[in-house]
Amino acid sequence: MKLFTLLILFMSITACQAQVSYKILEGTWKIEGKEKYEVWESDNSGLTGSSYGIKDGAKRTTETLEIKEEEGKVIYRATVPNQNNGTTIPFTLNADKTEILSFENPEHDFPTQIIYEPVSDSRVLVKVLGADGKGFSYYMDKQ
Template identity: 30%
Template sequence: MKKVLISCLILTFFSCKKEVKQTEVLKKNYEKIEQLQWLVGNWTNITEKKQSFENWQKANDSTLKAHSYTIVENDTVFAERITLQQIDTTVAFTVVAYNENDNKPVTFILKPTNSNISTFENLKHDFPSKISYSNPVKDSIHAWIEGKMDNEQVKVDFFYKRAE
């Protein structure tokens, strides 16, 4: 009887240990997307001429989703859906901009960096070919898009603050 009890205890110990290791591995798998969790929330950029909004939600451990739009004189002049997803070790930023690119998704891939800037690239896309996000100060986003338009390098900045 003692041998059976000891065997059960040993088996239970190693089973629990294996579960902990599997959980640790799963958490590590989403390390890159976890570094972008600061995006979650509602962001605004309101000026006299336009109102821009970017709303991020956590869909699950590997995915963030957003809806971004801009209003000028009560008319929505731009809108897009974004899915930010980690698949294995790759983080993909997939955008569907309404009334652009036949409403088809365009995917940009996170490039390694040594700074606090997250840059996603798709050098085959006309414009933008790069989308970058940074969090320069708490409760703010500095985002920008870059690429070539008419053979000229163009950069467009977006500044958001966390909505109250």
């Protein structure tokens, strides 16, 4: 009986420590209170996406995104046309933070951290932070 109890306890602890999958981001997400969106589509090696806004009825892409698994790591890449000379900036998933998706690049000026914190199946809190932990956040709802 003790062995069975220990096995159940071990399985419960292991289940609680499972990493949130980046695949929860697949779909179209709308930033709360704004006409701004993030769209993620699945492909063979991860997700590709973009951020865009609607202004005067026209769609304007502001950022291209991807999340790919490479050499045992999950890498988030963001390319903003008018920043960093158009260079793509990589952020590595911190696998130690199991309740959230925390993509980090301490070498980048800002942001150094992009966090997706699931609130429910259809809502996430996004935090964009600098090295000092300051930045901004917003909610996105799945469309």
